[in-house]
Amino acid sequence: MSLLLVLLTLTAALSPLLTFGTLWQVKEWRIDRLREHFRSEGLFLQTFGFLKPLILLLALPALLHQWVPYDTWTTGILSLLTILTVIRLAVNRQPRPVWTAKALSLVSGAAFFVLLTALLMLLLPAEYLPALAAIPLLAPLALLLSWILFLPIDLLLKRRIMRSARRARDRHDHLIVIGITGSVGKTTTKELLQNLLKDQGAVATPAYVNSEIGVARWITRTLSGTSVPKILIVEMGAYCSGEIRRLCNITRPLIGIITFIGSQHIALFRSQEKLLAAKAELFDALPPEGAGIVNGDSPFAERLREHVRCRTVTVGTGGPADMEAFDIEETATGLRFRVGNTMITTPLHGTHNVTNILLAMAAAEVLGLKRPEIARRLPSFRPPEHTFSVRTIGMVTLLDDTHNASHASFKASIGWAKAQPAEEKVLLTSGLIELGEEEDRVHAQLGVEAVGVFSRVIFSHPRHARSFARGYGKPVEILSKKTLPVLPGSLFVCVGRIPEETVRRLLPKSSP
Secondary structure (H helix, E strand, C coil): CHHHHHHHHHHHHHHHHHHHHHHHHHCCCCHHHHHHHHHHHCCHHHHHCCHHHHHHHHHHHHHHCCCCCHHHHHHHHHHHHHHHHHHHHHCCCCCCCCCCHHHHHHHHHHHHHHHHHHHHHCCCCHHHHHHHHHHHHHHHHHHHHHHHHHHHHHHHHHHHHHHHHHHHHHCCCCCEEEEEECCCCHHHHHHHHHHHHHHHCEEECCCCCCCHHHHHHHHHHHCCCCCCCCEEEEECCCCCCCHHHHHHHHHCCCEEEECCCCCCCHHHHCCHHHHHHHHHHHHHCCCCCCEEEEECCCCCHHHHHCCCCCEEEEEECCCCCCEEEEEEEEECCEEEEEECCEEEEECCCCHHHHHHHHHHHHHHHHCCCCHHHHHHHHHHCCCCCCCCEEEEECCEEEEEECCCCCHHHHHHHHHHHHHCCCCCEEEEECCCCCCHHHHHHHHHHHHHHHCCCCCEEEECCHHHHHHHHHHHCCCCEECCCCCCCCCCCCEEEEECCCCHHHHHHCCCCCCC
């Protein structure tokens, strides 16, 4: 019986452990991002659902009135929880982490703590036996303990990886490094710049690689081969002060680009001032012979310029700048505008992307590429997947901005949809994350922007939906199994972290 109870406890704890681990991995195993997520979204239902806690709640009277023996009650409850876990695994409804070495270590450590706790509780008197049924609800605490104990090893490994990357970079003094950061637009600007400089031997960080460890590992791999690129384009993300400075210590950028300073991730920085200072660490690191490229349309452009101790290039669409776009036009095939006497066309959509194009152009010109050649190369650019990309699927026009939407890109999506001729326009969104106290205000404002644009608005999360609906002036749909697909001929705008299978499920049945 004892062995059976231990196995049942461990299996019942598996589901909340995997769910919590999957979520935390998405947050890059960062406690600050996890804390902000639970502040915004809530912990309990996301991790446990409602069925398992309901089973425990309904079974409590039988325990309190001792209608059944302690061991029978405990075995019955753990058996039910185990069956639910097995079913979720069997029908592939159980979230699972990507099994990296870190994920495997942390989850295995947490499973060991669950096992150890169950064994220790069996040593207690029989009246304590029902407490085993509560262990599955405490599985996230076991993962947290595993993370705490693994932290010193994690920090040691991190320092080793960073030192290795720094040594690899130091072996190539003539390497040109371009650093790109900002609240939004980093990935698009990076991809644009790589498209412009690929014939000059430029390579860029891969998709989703912009953290300290991710960039450090990529630097080591890229610079350890026999063929070393001449130019590295490095996307730099940050969730707290000092992260970009440490990235710059490794990469030693010659050119720095700050795309835009907005409110994305402001909840992690706690203030706009700290967010701005963290992004400006890129400009602080530039050498006297370098160049800092500033988005003049950003409300903090002048304050960012104060951090540049070298050549400064400003770009913009709304006032005097070193490189300014005129006659901006959104066409069926992309953007078209004029810079000086040169016409620029790209397959990139969304007028908010004009400044991203200008930033890439400015960096290319700093490195000697002539403007006519830039104009010739831009039409061959292919937008990053899931980043304000427009494509046709069957009879539906899809705007896919599900990579990492921001307040600015959300507004741009609404503005783009408003200008399109489709009669039926549908918005599918998860809302925006890590906005802190601005969360409700921002979603309500986006609701106001969407008035008269969309015939249907579908939210994957009810919390954000309530705020949006206040501004929108009417109820919005909450995504469920009963949500109807969009109609053929519709414009389907998808913004925020929406799984691709969810997008495809809402396409007309005739669509691939």
